[in-house]
Amino acid sequence: MTRMQFLKGAAALGATAAVRRGLADEGAGVDSMDFRAAFQREIDDITPADWSPYYKAGSSLDAATGARVRARLPALQRYEDAFDKVVAEIKATEVTDRPAVWLVYNMGIIVKTPRSLFSVDLQHRRAEELAPLLDFALITHNHGDHYTDRFYHAMDGVQKKTVVSNFKDNYGAHFAKRHPGGYTRAEKTFEFGDVTVRTSYTDHNSYLVDYTTVFEMTCGGFTIYHSGDCSNAAKLKPVSPNPDLWLVHPRCGMQPVDGARAVNPKLTVVAHLNELGHPKGRARWTWADGEAAKTKLAEAGYAAVVPLWGDRLC
Secondary structure, eight states: OOHHHHHHHSSOOGGGGGOOOOOTTTTTTGGGHHHHHHHHHHTOOOOOHHHHHHHHHHOOOOHHHHHHHHOOOOOHHHEEEEEHHHHHHHHHHHOSSSSSEEEEEETEEEESSSSSSSEEEETTTGGGGTTOOSEEOOOSSSSTOOHHHHHIIIIIIISSSEEEEEOOOTTTTTTSEEEETTSSOOOOOOTTEEEEEEEEEESSSSSSTTTTTEEEETOOOOOOEEEOSSSGGGGGGOSSSSEEEEEEOSSSSSOOOHHHHHHOOSSEEEEOOOOSOOTTTTOOOHHHHHHHHHHHHHHTTEEEOOOOOOOBOO
């Protein structure tokens, strides 16, 4: 395809909703390998020097400035369109049984149940715009590619809503007791409306031991297991014997297949790809890296997907 066809035909992820319904159409249309390769090239053009001022401006980014940056770096338009797509879909989607789940960016997900709307590791330039809609939020660990201070302030300071983490004082909490670090650093169970959240801990690496909170979220018999930046499969011990969804970082020191053997998920979501805050070639894992992990999981007998920003997972 030509660059003009690429930009005109697939620049807006939000405009592709009629073509791609979640992950059911994997391998077709804008989910084709040609599209992903072209998308990857656009992402590779973005440097930390490009990304930092754009991201740090948050929702206050001047519209004209933003438009100029996105015209030069089309992947940033996809980043924005994916967010708009998720917001539009969560407002339009009625959930009567199993939850609806969207990947926002990196490892961030939005989950809608019949009675609740919440996020895990929501990190986006405009994340705080979702605070009025969310009932609560979960953050796996204290790294800037898994949450934003603006979002935390919007939830805790403005909306007075619960944010479960292992490193923040949640002064707005109304579901949980206020303990230093958000809640006591121990395995706990929270009840949020129709959602049960169980916490445990895993290592980010050899020196950040028990640094990452693992969240096991269940609603109506459907379980989502989010292990954040986990490097230690031995500490992955879900209560559910067969979680419906498992989100995994494929390059954090743990082989995804080892994690899958511990978690035994029905579907693995390979995430933490193309994090723009990381330089190309240094922890900015590509769609191809995700596909390689997916292939290894498939060879071991585990179903897996590699979603793009804004995809509905179920």
